[in-house]
Amino acid sequence: MASITKPPVRHPSLPTNALGFTKRDYEGAMSTLCAGCGHDSVTAALVQALWELELPPHRAAKMSGIGCSSKTTAYFLRQSHGFNGVHGRMPALATGANAANRQLAYIGISGDGDSLSIGLGQLCHAIRRNLNMMYVLENNGVYGLTKGQFSASADVGSKSKRGEANVQPPIDPVLLALSLGATFVARSFSGDKAQLVPILKAAIRHNGFALIDVISPCVSFNDHETSTKSYRYTRNHYLEVAPVDFVPLRREIATEQGEDALTSVTMHDGSVVRFRKVANEYDPTNRDAAYAYLRARHAHGEVVTGLLHIDENAPDMHAVAGTVETPLVDLDFNALCPGGAALAELMDEYR
Amino acid sequence: MPEVGGSHPVDSRVNDFAFKIGTVNGTGSASANSLLMQAIFRMGIPVTGKNVFPSNIQGLPTWYEIRVSRDGYTARPEEVDLVVALNPATYAKDVASVRPGGYLLYDSSWPLDDSLVREGITILGIPFGKMCVESFEGDRERTLLRNIAYAGALAALLEIDMDVIGEMLREKFSKKRALLDSNFRAIRLGFDYAKAHYDCPLPFRLERMNATSDSILIDGNAAAALGAVYAGATVGAWYPITPSTSLMEAFKEYCERFRVDPVTKQRKYALIQAEDELAAAGMVIGAGWCGARSFTSTAGPGISLMSEFIGLAYYTEIPGVFFDIQRTGPSTGMPTRTQQGDLLSIAYLSHGDTKHIALFPANPEECFYLAVNAFDLAERFQTPVFVVSDLDIGMNDWMCKRFAWDDSYRPDRGKVLGPAELDRVQKFARYTDVDGDGVAARTLPGAHPRGGYFTRGSGHDKNAAYTEDSADYLEVVDRLSRKLATAATAVPAPEVHNQSDDRAAEIGIISLGGCHSAVLEAVDRLRADGHSVDYMRIRAFPFPPSVQAFINAHKCCYVVEQNRDGQLRSLLAIETGIARDRMTSILDYGGLPLTADRVVRGVLGENAATHTPRYSGVGTVAATAARQR
Numbered sequence: 014m015a016s017i018t019k020p021p022v023r024h025p026s027l028p029t030n031a032l033g034f035t036k037r038d039y040e041g042a043m044s045t046l047c048a049g050c051g052h053d054s055v056t057a058a059l060v061q062a063l064w065e066l067e068l069p070p071h072r073a074a075k076m077s078g079i080g081c082s083s084k085t086t087a088y089f090l091r092q093s094h095g096f097n098g099v100h101g102r103m104p105a106l107a108t109g110a111n112a113a114n115r116q117l118a119y120i121g122i123s124g125d126g127d128s129l130s131i132g133l134g135q136l137c138h139a140i141r142r143n144l145n146m147m148y149v150l151e152n153n154g155v156y157g158l159t160k161g162q163f164s165a166s167a168d169v170g171s172k173s174k175r176g177e178a179n180v181q182p183p184i185d186p187v188l189l190a191l192s193l194g195a196t197f198v199a200r201s202f203s204g205d206k207a208q209l210v211p212i213l214k215a216a217i218r219h220n221g222f223a224l225i226d227v228i229s230p231c232v233s234f235n236d237h238e239t240s241t242k243s244y245r246y247t248r249n250h251y252l253e254v255a256p257v258d259f260v261p262l263r264r265e266i267a268t269e270q271g272e273d274a275l276t277s278v279t280m281h282d283g284s285v286v287r288f289r290k291v292a293n294e295y296d297p298t299n300r301d302a303a304y305a306y307l308r309a310r311h312a313h314g315e316v317v318t319g320l321l322h323i324d325e326n327a328p329d330m331h332a333v334a335g336t337v338e339t340p341l342v343d344l345d346f347n348a349l350c351p352g353g354a355a356l357a358e359l360m361d362e363y364r
Numbered sequence: 365m366p367e368v369g370g371s372h373p374v375d376s377r378v379n380d381f382a383f384k385i386g387t388v389n390g391t392g393s394a395s396a397n398s399l400l401m402q403a404i405f406r407m408g409i410p411v412t413g414k415n416v417f418p419s420n421i422q423g424l425p426t427w428y429e430i431r432v433s434r435d436g437y438t439a440r441p442e443e444v445d446l447v448v449a450l451n452p453a454t455y456a457k458d459v460a461s462v463r464p465g466g467y468l469l470y471d472s473s474w475p476l477d478d479s480l481v482r483e484g485i486t487i488l489g490i491p492f493g494k495m496c497v498e499s500f501e502g503d504r505e506r507t508l509l510r511n512i513a514y515a516g517a518l519a520a521l522l523e524i525d526m527d528v529i530g531e532m533l534r535e536k537f538s539k540k541r542a543l544l545d546s547n548f549r550a551i552r553l554g555f556d557y558a559k560a561h562y563d564c565p566l567p568f569r570l571e572r573m574n575a576t577s578d579s580i581l582i583d584g585n586a587a588a589a590l591g592a593v594y595a596g597a598t599v600g601a602w603y604p605i606t607p608s609t610s611l612m613e614a615f616k617e618y619c620e621r622f623r624v625d626p627v628t629k630q631r632k633y634a635l636i637q638a639e640d641e642l643a644a645a646g647m648v649i650g651a652g653w654c655g656a657r658s659f660t661s662t663a664g665p666g667i668s669l670m671s672e673f674i675g676l677a678y679y680t681e682i683p684g685v686f687f688d689i690q691r692t693g694p695s696t697g698m699p700t701r702t703q704q705g706d707l708l709s710i711a712y713l714s715h716g717d718t719k720h721i722a723l724f725p726a727n728p729e730e731c732f733y734l735a736v737n738a739f740d741l742a743e744r745f746q747t748p749v750f751v752v753s754d755l756d757i758g759m760n761d762w763m764c765k766r767f768a769w770d771d772s773y774r775p776d777r778g779k780v781l782g783p784a785e786l787d788r789v790q791k792f793a794r795y796t797d798v799d800g801d802g803v804a805a806r807t808l809p810g811a812h813p814r815g816g817y818f819t820r821g822s823g824h825d826k827n828a829a830y831t832e833d834s835a836d837y838l839e840v841v842d843r844l845s846r847k848l849a850t851a852a853t854a855v856p857a858p859e860v861h862n863q864s865d866d867r868a869a870e871i872g873i874i875s876l877g878g879c880h881s882a883v884l885e886a887v888d889r890l891r892a893d894g895h896s897v898d899y900m901r902i903r904a905f906p907f908p909p910s911v912q913a914f915i916n917a918h919k920c921c922y923v924v925e926q927n928r929d930g931q932l933r934s935l936l937a938i939e940t941g942i943a944r945d946r947m948t949s950i951l952d953y954g955g956l957p958l959t960a961d962r963v964v965r966g967v968l969g970e971n972a973a974t975h976t977p978r979y980s981g982v983g984t985v986a987a988t989a990a991r992q993r
């Protein structure tokens with residue numbers, strides 16, 4: 014994220030990653046969000062994560078719907094292609110894009126309105142397909158861009174700025190994703206960069222659909238005393254159960270002797286996520302147990318965060334479909350068109 | 365009561381008649397019907413079959429209409445020479461559709477129903493049901509073979525070559541000996557009974573010809589799917605809807621045959637059954653954005669749902685091909701009946717100023733070639749392209765010329781900057797018109813560090829940057845309208861059938877799509893009756909300049925189409941500026957394929973929907989807006 018226009022000159026003292034890029038190379042256009050908006054912090058965490066991951070910027074594709082959150086794809090990775098589509102329909106665009114070119118890193122950014130109201134169906138089906146993408150849901154309990162109406166993630170009793178209480182039960186994207194069979198489910202907080210950055214890194218490396226519900230307060234419409242999506246409320250009810258470190262493939266993985274098998278999971282590409290501390294009874298590889306635990310803590314008013322569930326063995330959309338490894342866009346026309354002789358032969362069958 | 369059996373009327377016709385079979389759907393009559401049609405085709409005789417079926421899986425009326433025409437006419441006839449009435453629920457309707465002097469064949473296992481009785485036709489009874497009960501075991505087998513038995517009777521009555529039928533049965537049941545035997549027995553039951561009890565053949569009959577050797581029988585959806593395979597389409601996304609479903613199913617079958625690596629078994633295509641048409645459209649656009657040739661197939665309800673996404677693709681300039689197999693609307697309408705009711709909505713689909721390229725195939729052959737064309741146009745103009753077919757073209761088997769493929773074909777990928785070009789570019793500006801044709805170069809995600817840009821459906825300037833500035837906004841949308849103007853000169857030109865090269869005929873008929881076969885036949889009939897008629901079949905939107913020229917050249921223009929409100933006529937008026945009332949509508953929108961009679965009557969003024977500059981070569985013209993139901 015860049016909140017002020019910066020000169021294009023390169024600062025020689027800025028550290029570079031293995032590709033020779035500084036963090037600024039992972040930034041984008043100047044943010045136009047409200048000062049203090051949680052979404053800008055998520056963008057900053059993304060820049061950090063992508064830089065640390067040494068992702069070639071042009072090999073990423075940024076996908077989003079419509080909303081303040083969805084706008085943020087313009088505020089990082091200026092060298093990448095980005096697609097700010099229509100409201101609630103980013104999963105379909107990402108599905109088609111991924112079908113065509115499976116080798117790009119798909120980074121989806123959405124909001125709670127974009128994902129849980131208008132786009133609920135598309136989100137569910139992208140999860141079902143185990144589409145290989147990271148899906149960051151910047152959750153503030155309101156429609157920021159249309160000025161503060163309750164969204165489908167607003168808690169019962171949470172009050173709007175004008176004092177009106179929400180009466181409809183919320184949809185919890187984490188529980189939803191778990192019940193739909195999502196293979197990577199996390200929750201974090203825009204105010205906890207230390208927790209969020211490794212989760213983002215692991216999510217990008219995950220081979221399948223990685224949903225990250227990030228509580229990301231809207232300072233203009235939902236950060237007041239009586240809101241349950243405010244900075245304050247979130248900090249006060251924060252329960253970190255499964256924070257992780259992400260160890261990319263290239264770095265040497267020094268496994269400590271006697272380490273409990275559960276506390277680290279090897280990813281598809283050989284990278285490792287290591288759980289820093291896991292609450293005693295919590296097993297992030299056990300979907301049902303995770304679900305039960307989250308429901309129980311939620312009943313106590315706690316916002317459980319961390320990498321809540323991971324399943325590295327499930328096949329993604331392409332594996333299920335049996336698509337060729339080469340991206341479809343890179344196949345030569347001759348490999349696609351059966352040619353005149355085959356057509357002549359085929360025609361005989363239509364007589 | 366008319367005589368059962370009886371003497372033959374005088375007229376005797378060879379290879380020029382029509383018959384139809386009325387049955388109940390779900391009873392297996394479809395395979396008997398296509399057996400008949402295919403056998404006639406293999407006898408070298410031009411033939412068409414139209415399936416009029418219900419939106420239902422089992423138990424509702426269904427008809428199969430077969431027209432035999434030595435002259436090669438393929439339009440649906442209004443009356444038939446012979447009806448095989450096997451569905452008591454539709455007896456009255458079926459008997460009414462027989463031409464005076466024609467024949468009715470019924471199942472005489474039961475007494476002749478009163479509703480089948482009509483003066484002036486000949487009634488033939490054959491106890492299909494009884495014979496099958498006596499010869500076969502089990503309800504299902506008896507029901508299925510009753511169909512084969514009537515096929516056998518028709519073979520006798522019409523002189524369908526039994527050798528051809530035998531050969532077809534052997535092909536079909538080569539691996540199922542028992543079925544082959546029972547089918548042969550059933551065919552003979554009907555055949556022998558007809559031969560023994562009636563004068564065979566009837567006065568209209570078949571005789572071998574050699575008019576189909578370079579033809580095939582194929583439906584438009586299979587042909588379009590084959591076009592998509594040949595065009596190199598790799599991503600198909602869809603949501604099932606009649607009558608478009610068989611297009612994607614055919615695509616899948618062709619891909620399983622042609623696009624699976626023989627060694628690794630990996631697939632060189634992605635076929636995604638989406639959660640709805642909205643998502644299907646999004647997937648097509650996402651794939652098109654990434655550089656794949658992508659497409660969907662749908663019908664009216666799906667088109668309505670896709671509207672928002674289509675506007676996005678138009679404004680962000682992303683290619684994609686959208687097959688619309690039209691059915692009868694509005695709303696769910698009559699899903700298994702045909703219509704051309706989506707023309708206006710497709711031309712300008714989505715909110716704001718939009719306009720889309722649309723191609724109008726007239727038959728399966730064109731579905732194949734125009735499908736390929738559609739992918740080229742979509743990429744060349746970086747915009748959604750619609751292939752607007754209909755149920756009649758899409759789902760019925762049509763006789764058409766064998767498709768041929770030119771191996772020198774290379775897809776037109778349009779202006780895409782590759783790595784080499786991007787190496788040379790200082791700063792890529794996505795929406796800048798360099799060549800003055802309204803088409804700006806694009807880049808594909810992942811191709812090059814300098815190719816990146818931000819695609820947005822919100823206001824953008826020529827650099828793809830967000831804008832709320834009028835001038836920057838106008839620059840882009842005005843270029844889009846230039847782009848579509850360029851497209852009008854690149855889309856397929858109308859097919860013009862002028863009576864003479866020297867001067868315009870008195871009557872100019874304009875039509876499109878599935879109306880073509882009926883209009884062609886009507887034109888021949890009108891000319892034979894001494895009227896001077898030119899005919900233009902529109903093949904694409906936006907209209908090429910020659911469309912306007914044709915209308916201008918004809919004082920008396922008729923627009924033949926299959927919808928209630930004359931959508932093509934309105935489109936012509938909007939786009940050419942020619943007054944709507946300069947053109948007279950001939951409309952047919954009851955859901956069945958158009959007949960030549962309907963067109964002839966319309967031109968001769970018998971029930972044209974509007975009546976401004978009309979043809980005055982015949983006496984009075986009915987001024988009322990009588991419309992065919």
Ligand SMILES: Cc1ncc(C[n+]2csc(CCOP(=O)(O)OP(=O)(O)O)c2C)c(N)n1
Pocket residue numbers: 079080081082083100123124125126127128151153155156157158159164231
């Ligand atoms: C079809 C459609 N309906 C409504 C809108 C208006 N709209 C724009 S953003 C938005 C809500 C966004 O909420 P959310 O996804 O939570 O994003 P936030 O602004 O809170 O980050 C709505 C309703 C739209 N753009 N498109």
Ligand code: SF4
Pocket residue numbers: 045046047049050051052081082153157158230231232233234
């Ligand atoms: S309105 Fe809310 S969500 Fe939108 S930018 Fe402002 S603070 Fe962020």
Ligand SMILES: [Mg+2]
Pocket residue numbers: 080124125126151152153154155156157164
């Ligand atoms: Mg929101």
